[in-house]
Amino acid sequence: MTSTPIPTPTATPPDILRCAYMDIVVTDLARSRAFYVDVLGLVVTEESDTEIYLRSFEEFIHHNLVLRQGPVAAVAAMAFRVRAPEDVGLAESWYQELGCRTERRTNGFVKGVGDSVRVEDPLGFPYEFFYSVDHVERLAWRYDLHGPGALVRLDHFNQVTPDVGRGRGYLEDLGFRVTEDIQDEDGVTYAAWMRRKDTVHDTALTGGDGPRMHHIAFSTHEKHNIIYICDKLGALRMSDVIERGPGRHGVSNAFYLYLRDPDGHRVEIYTQDYYTGDPDNPVVTWDVHDNQRRDWWGNAVVPSWYTDASLVLDLDGNPQPVIVRTESSEMAVTVGADGFSYTRRDDVEHGFKLGNTL
């Protein structure tokens, strides 16, 4: 099946700095607060009965995550900061040329953020672009407040979309640069990592039923910070929230851990990828059959990591319909009722670690 490419607008795209925050709907705000604040230790910038604004320790803008009480767990916006105030208008025009629905609010959609535009992008995701934002204290030096698992930065988003190649072209037009991808011998792209700031990614596209949000990732300084988070979850008898890892990614070379929040939203804890800021930064392409691409140690990816993801909302707050299309999914067959009837594309040669890889 071939899907229509997304045309390249003639308008100038906005100059995006970085992924900046995610606005997510949670169904039990108190329970989500316990997870993100009490367990993960994110810093509360401000909060009300219906919203909580959280940031990482080295952040100086108002927030990196908004938790919003609502009826259905979903993502309301994936927000990028742009280089200058006028880039907000550039984003608006660029998406309008693509025929996308856009909404501009000079006072922002959330607290702390000023003039912004939200769009329903060509892949169905709710993207936001803003420059104006309140500055808050950067707590980098406040070690007295850091816990042993301190989350110091927002690192990236990850999105699930049925046709990765199509999405990649669109994001390259928007100014993103691919740093790594996963392909097969026929040139099908299963996933792509795309950056604006000098790291491996600000967002990534993962092949699967979409549009859905795969995860949001926060960074720690060192690997032991991530291990501590696991140890603490064990102590709290919450080990079931650990979905995958910790481990070392092949792609990105980062050390990782995947958690599931009380609504099932996936959070990655991530540390130590590499500098990518040169324009000729070499793209690393991984073979989808390479069992070290997703975990450098060959530990298998759990099926839920491939199959589960969060709904995303349109600009009216309704969930976007999910298009099922698995051609570019690394999970070739959906998990059956018995839990074992699927096949992963890297299963053939690597049956050694039976219990892990099925």
Add this chain to the structure above:
Amino acid sequence: MTSTPIPTPTATPPDILRCAYMDIVVTDLARSRAFYVDVLGLVVTEESDTEIYLRSFEEFIHHNLVLRQGPVAAVAAMAFRVRAPEDVGLAESWYQELGCRTERRTNGFVKGVGDSVRVEDPLGFPYEFFYSVDHVERLAWRYDLHGPGALVRLDHFNQVTPDVGRGRGYLEDLGFRVTEDIQDEDGVTYAAWMRRKDTVHDTALTGGDGPRMHHIAFSTHEKHNIIYICDKLGALRMSDVIERGPGRHGVSNAFYLYLRDPDGHRVEIYTQDYYTGDPDNPVVTWDVHDNQRRDWWGNAVVPSWYTDASLVLDLDGNPQPVIVRTESSEMAVTVGADGFSYTRRDDVEHGFKLGNTL
């Protein structure tokens, strides 16, 4: 089924200091050398065409591991150091009173070791006891020689035996003290950790078909040293030797990794358990249904970790027959031909991480 307890000898048992070395038969000495020396970085004390003597960086006795070329991969001896020369004779008498076959060699069974006795113990394991040993340079300060995954100590052995309770009684008579164990609601003991030195164990008993050697464990200083070993194995495209982990044990509270050497002998890399040297050190008993007992983060144990182990040799160098008896095995049903027909005792409540826990 009830097995006959092993009687308590009237003789004085030897005063055991610690697990000291393991003597293992490997089928391809060069390949094993590549694994233990080139990959794991153990220090070669001396070697010949048929034997290699290895030690950890903080060791001052001649070796912690002997690799011996032979036709069948197996364990020739699990050696303990005793407090004084006369303890060798005490060990000999103690086992003779139990009716065990013993062999005394005043010049030792291996290089570097003097007067020693080897026994076929009541569980079928080849134990050795010695005091006299050559001193070699303790390389603790030789950071120029340490690699990033430096193995600094031999920490413990682990043995598979069909009736853990029976074996535990015997080892307590020999002077070992239980620090932790795994039991079910009926008081069946599935595993027991037993110490002489001030750590969680010098050896442990794991329920399963035996006598077999489950693993030998070396310590690193910190967790990142263990992670590095995984990273290096990935770089060498040897990730298949990673059997389980890295992770945090519930039992022992240590950070761990399990590897399989070229013959399938299992090696644990281990760090950071706790002081146990007081006589009233509290015993920690874990429920066999607690899915955090084996991995504090709830990551499932791979089946091979429960089913596979190394043969052990009698004093003539022939493999001891393996007695199949799974009553005290945490793996209730043996893995079938299809690899999936077993049940783990902690499976009932913890089906969340499907891909991991089967």
Add this chain to the structure above:
Amino acid sequence: MTSTPIPTPTATPPDILRCAYMDIVVTDLARSRAFYVDVLGLVVTEESDTEIYLRSFEEFIHHNLVLRQGPVAAVAAMAFRVRAPEDVGLAESWYQELGCRTERRTNGFVKGVGDSVRVEDPLGFPYEFFYSVDHVERLAWRYDLHGPGALVRLDHFNQVTPDVGRGRGYLEDLGFRVTEDIQDEDGVTYAAWMRRKDTVHDTALTGGDGPRMHHIAFSTHEKHNIIYICDKLGALRMSDVIERGPGRHGVSNAFYLYLRDPDGHRVEIYTQDYYTGDPDNPVVTWDVHDNQRRDWWGNAVVPSWYTDASLVLDLDGNPQPVIVRTESSEMAVTVGADGFSYTRRDDVEHGFKLGNTL
């Protein structure tokens, strides 16, 4: 000057397990609590208006440190745990044979501890010996309570005494074994590290005016835990409590940091020495002129570390007089009024790092 050796008693010495706790007088209990509990994170077992009982995270006995409100900052007792109840009586007899003043209390001198004896030892230190003690929860697995600088064990004491060689002989008679020492070319011993448990020391003797208590040391799991304590002190604008380090010791090979509490009592944070439990554990002797003996990286020891120490109390609670005798001090000349008129014994060849080494 030659001092009279302390005779070896004919009585059987007690079987000492380990250093167990220190009982110290502080002049402002609230301020000390802020330091030990709020900053260092020690666990409060129980407390009153005049006493606070603290322990480390892996401890199962009632306390490792008692803070006691009093008029003069000093050490009331350095307590060792013995192997069995009857060892308390052995200690009493052993010291009585030496002509030392002893006091036995079957209900203990402090809360949580039962039958104990305190002595004014031949060097003037208030030693205590006990076996009976309340068990409390071992918080090893309670990662939810651990901070990033978690102190997990009491590791050792360190005592200042004018004649190290004399003190060493006495402690060897008491059952301690020397693991490392510092000597000069004439065989003068400047410091000695002495162990009962399987680490480099339970106590050490440092040459200088005494009897005085040099420091009490707690362990962390890893080096980053110690670095975090420094980072936190910086964040609290308390960096002046950092007296020396962090650094790597030559002696003991451990990573260290020295702090001064609000009364000037010195606390070491320590991690990663080596196993010493074998009876023939090699003794490491360092040359007093070796500038890497005290800091493996050659960073100079600050003068206060050599000159300052805490008073110790007699059994009536009065400070023991301090005998000035610097023959075995590594600081050859006391620091003068201008702060710079001393000479350290390793100064001759190592003037490179001027600012550090004076």
Add this chain to the structure above:
Amino acid sequence: MTSTPIPTPTATPPDILRCAYMDIVVTDLARSRAFYVDVLGLVVTEESDTEIYLRSFEEFIHHNLVLRQGPVAAVAAMAFRVRAPEDVGLAESWYQELGCRTERRTNGFVKGVGDSVRVEDPLGFPYEFFYSVDHVERLAWRYDLHGPGALVRLDHFNQVTPDVGRGRGYLEDLGFRVTEDIQDEDGVTYAAWMRRKDTVHDTALTGGDGPRMHHIAFSTHEKHNIIYICDKLGALRMSDVIERGPGRHGVSNAFYLYLRDPDGHRVEIYTQDYYTGDPDNPVVTWDVHDNQRRDWWGNAVVPSWYTDASLVLDLDGNPQPVIVRTESSEMAVTVGADGFSYTRRDDVEHGFKLGNTL
């Protein structure tokens, strides 16, 4: 004394990506190779009898450091990579407008680099700008080659100049952005940190006699990597090459270590500063009297760190004359013959750690 500001050119400045490499003259190439390759573990891209090209493990361009045999230890060039080939010409024009001597070589001044321009900049430093460069293998995933102290990136340069405020204005014109600085109550700037990539700096200006090169800095992933380098230097009995640290910077919040190479060139090992890529990234200004600005733990800066630096060469290869001007030096008085007659600007209140702070 007021120096004339450097005028702002009307020409468009080049778009600088990052500091890329330093070209330094060493007087004994074999000895320098032993230091940078055998001890620090930098990767040799290529070498001859007179030059060695070195890179860090995550680098994909030809080199980050050139060692060049020569008669006088000095810096031949501090090279920045620009975004596009045409930026080389922009740099040439920009400096020509300032009246600076420039030299353009389409085949590069060193191996692996193509079209480049070198200039004698207004402060007297030999800056180079290039885009064209050979790509080499990025060894990020080659953990089998990484040592425990692996240097993974070039992080920044640091330059000594008599008038920091003047230099700062010039570098801001060139496109650098200040992230942090040190000032006194009169607004005198003692040091400034200036970035192009998303870190705290690509270069910094330190007040003192100049033009001289203060240091070149390489990054590790974690703090333990830096500690290992110290441990290894101790093991090699090379601790005298440790000039300062390890410690935590106040400025930049990074963990650091300063070494001196065989010619006295200073190398910093550095890890974990923070993201600075937003245009409104908050500038952090430190008070020169704040004793935690240079070391967050209050450990004093050794005098040599303030006084020593490397000569820089003009485009003929002759050392630039050094202008003595200490108004913006944090070391108010030069160290005298006796080594103790200077005063540091933060000395007044912080006399506590006598041995360290003098």
